[in-house]
Amino acid sequence: MTPALQTDGLGKSFGAFKANSEISLTVAQGARHALIGPNGAGKTTFINLLTGVLPPSAGTIHLNGEDISRVSQQGRVRRGMARTYQINQLFPDLTPLETVSLAIAERQGTGARFWSRVGSDSAVIDEAEALLTRMQLGAMMTRRTNTLPYGKQRLLEIALAMACKPKLLLLDEPAAGVPEDERHDVLDSVAALPENVTVLLIEHDMELVFSFADRISVLVQGMLFAEGPVDEIAGDPRVKAVYLGEDAHV
Amino acid sequence: MTSRFAFSRRAAIALGGALVLAGSPALAQETVKIGLILPMTGPSASTGRQVEAAAKLYIAEKGATVAGKKIELIVKDDTGTPDVTRRIAQELLVNDKVSVLAGFGLTPLAFAAAPLATQSKTPMVVMAAATSSITEQSPYIVRTSFTLPQVTIGIADWASKNGVKKAMSLVTDYGPGIDAEKTFKERLTAAGGEVIGEVRVPLRNPDFAPFLQRVSDAKPDALFVFVPSGFGSQFMKQFVERGLDKSGVRLIATGDVTDDDQVDSMGDVALGTVTSHHYSANHNSPENKAFVAAFTKAANMRPNFMAMGGWDGMNLIYEALKKTNGSTDGTALLEAMKGMSWTSPRGPISIDPKTRDIVQNVYVRKVERVDGQLYNVEFSTFEAVADPVKAAK
Amino acid sequence: MLTSVPPETRETSAPAAFLNAKAAWRWPEYLFWLSAFALILLLPNRHLLMNEIAILGLFALSLDLILGYAGIVSLGHAAFFGVGAYAAGLLTKYGVTEPVTGLLISGALAGAAGFLASFMILRGTDLTRLMVTLGVALIFHEIANRLDWITGGTDGLLGVAPSAILGRFEFDFTGRTAYVYSLSVTFLLFLAARRIVNSPFGLSLKALKDNRLRAATIGIAPNRRLIAIYTLAAVYAGMAGALLTQTTQFVSLEVLDFSRSADALLVLVIGGSGYLYGGLIGAIAFKLMKDTLSAMTPAYWIFWMGFILVILVLIGRDRLVAGIARPFAPLLRLIGGRRP
């Protein structure tokens, strides 16, 4: 079966500095794959390469077997890749309903219609309503985003990515900065993501990684350091050494 | 010119009614309103200031009553924008029921308002704008300023009489500049001279260096210059700085370059510059001495040719009202203005009854120091010059 | 109207109803347009000023489309106003004297200019955009000056004599036809703009303005949307310019002046951007203020304009308006959904 995502020798250099080098990573269809690594390991660069924010210096990216190394950001979204951000990237002046409708309309190709009302496309609205309800945002869908509690905004991050109906979802530290009392909502929603969506989780929080992922890749100094099933990585002394040496709180 | 408006019937009645009302002699001591539209802000603000000061001074000196009518001057700022000029003129006509429109600092401002004068049959006294064709835009336009060709021929003739064979011209690249360039060339060529190069400088231009270098390369006998009055001083300085004065290129210009408003602060670089124009604050006549003294006292600045246009424009309106015995009928006023002549502070002037343009003396002057201040001192006169462009038609 | 709900809309879901309500007409809007049209009869001696207000309002509305909805700053919007004005003038002079035809063609030409110019504003920061738009306007100004054999250069374009609108309504001396014409055009274009900003396209523009990065990651191609709205705004600006030409029967270089672009910005500061009425309300306030101030002090009114502007920006328009208009607050809220 074609892997959902495959990178071969992917690399990115900024001048002499190699932020990523020789990353060959395979994520199977429907996998719950986690990518971990200490600060500065090159996780953000890697995501930017995957999503097309940065052009790679070397290597290729295949999404469901198709080479997307030179495809634009929007093109990758249309081919089924969506992402969330570690720091909220939302539309503060829009409501969650509008936010999600926007992505759905865009996916359905009605996003550039300029002569019909936003509210008139019931296919879009119904889907948006269903998605928001599923993401526990039903009660707040008509409030302005910047008035929502932080945890709800994190949920909207995920909902917005899901609105693109991705085959591959990149979750960038979905629980970062969420207060303790709202944390459960976020973790539950992540756990409840549909099984047919492949998820690549980029995370710092080991508790979340171990409870969610079935496979883990470790990135250190821009290179793949280790890869394997959860229990194997959890027991790997080298990984522990890297983490304990770099970041004591894990 | 045919009328550009189809008068709505109601407006015609309203306007006509107003004119009848204003013109009826039964009502004694009514007011005659004069709408004075000038650029009071923006790049041409100094034009507006000079004209306004002169017009107000005229009323203060001659009294606010003429032929039994009280004169009311309504000053409006059009910021030098033609669509605003037009709107203000139209409002003055419709709402304030003015009997005369006056002012008009720049050519496009006069152009924009011209159809209104025709339509409402209201005299329009152009006190500043200087493009020759303005008076042709409406049979109700009368001018008391000057035309650029009119003053250009003075210097062109003087040049050819004083040994200038090969000349070059340097003008600002816009309407009046091109007028001046053309007139100068025609006139000099007709007298056997030659224009060996024509340089046009963009309107927004802080540095004349590249243009002056071309002049320096060509080495003409004389350089004829027209730049709008605010740029004269910079030009003069750079001309001298480049050593062109010493290399035998004679600087000749229209009076705009050595504007009375500016000439004193230009300093020694201006000395000896020969220009031709219709007015100098130094003009030697009792009328002018009185005018300059009163103006300086009232406005705290030296009057320039703009002020002169404002002063004579007011005089024209006053005299016309006297002639019509206070009737403000537009056509009657216009007829009264045609052919009128008087002695202005600038010398004898008259309104050509055919073209409604001003006929006046053009003086050739040289910048000299008089009582510690720089003035344009007149030394030669071309008498009763009409606008050459219209005279040729 | 509020009590009887037609059966087919009863099935509308709550979210759809919310979105529809956001785009629905509110009574102050009816009031606004009714009074604008009522002024035709009520203020017969100020038609000329009101004509200018309608044109400036349309011009500011056009700037609002790119600034308020797409977040594109511009110091040179007069470029398209000028293209429209000159196009209308030249069309009228050389045969196409019917104003509505001229208006449409002028709008299209300005739109073409806007389309070409739009490729220059896609990159860079706000500062880059300010300078690029300014530069484009300056070049247009210089071109118009240079082509004096066709545009009349600094003297202006003479001989612009439009015929009757649609062959029926002649321009009259008091400016009544002019006002009715400009107001009608402004109103129709406003309706279209209102429809567009409430469409999915309009929503995606707001998203682009709010967060361009994220908009790109949910599949919105920013450049095409920006080009589209910039072109549309240019069409609007061009039509405003054409209206000015046709109602004043004259075109001069001032239509391309920097101060014309600056005025539109000031109008939006006064009226607020991002809710379409800002340009119109701002234009009314701006013109009345300018008219009153310059009648009071013809030489120094510009000082007070500057003063008001500084205060407005410093304190913030919303807070100032809130302070002055607290009694009218509910009304203002009804007109504008959201204001920056």
Added chain:
Amino acid sequence: MLTILFDGIAYGMLLFVMAAGLAVTLGLMNFVNLAHGAFAMAGGYATVVLMTRFGVPFLACLPLAFLFSAALGLVFERTLYVRMYERSHLDQVLFSIGLVFMAIAAADYLMGSSQQNIQLPSYLQGRITVAGVGIGVYRLFLVVICGLMALGLQLILARTRFGSQLRAAVDDRRVARGLGIPVGTVFAITFAFGSGLAGLGGALSAEIVGLDPGFPLKFMLYFLIVVTVGGTSSLTGPLLAALLLGVADVMGKYLVPQLGAFIIYAMMLAVLMIRPQGLFARGR
């Protein structure tokens, strides 16, 4: 031809002298200060008043013009500008345009609407010939002053503690404050300095371009072009840009006068198209 080259350099220096203050306020402080010209005008008028009414020699006027505008800048910074740093560029544009309007009307009221001129001392007038190339003395003076000024500014910025504090404060005010940098004071001093430079520029350029109440608007464009083309992260950028623009403009006007005003605008657009951050900007 060499004369034209020198003229171009001198014109470039003139552009730089007019824009140097803005290179500080816009370039270093990232404030779109369209009122730059107003401070320049203040310096110019200070020079005119000092020279004509009090007979102060020209060279002595220059530092005084600097101080006058700097003081003015300081007052405005403390009272008004300080509230505008965190606002959007658009707000800054509108705010400073408002100030420009007020300055124009105020200058008109105080000084009159007609143009003021400065009389240079005789040793700065005229022209000397070096190796067959005629050079205006005042232009040479400008070139020297500007060169020194640019060098000095760049040294202050790159080598001193104040320079690094300023850069830190502009990059991130909060972090800078956390590091114990007195952000308010640093900004106030820098703004005053930028205004002072503007004033000096006004005093130096008034001789060539003239001085009237419309000054801030008339030349706004030139200041802005120099700074945006040069890039806003250094002072050498605007200097090089000014030189490049100056030489290209003078050469262009000399060789193809018909192109006249287009040259400088077209260059600006071309540069901003290719390098939106400016020609000499280092990637931020």
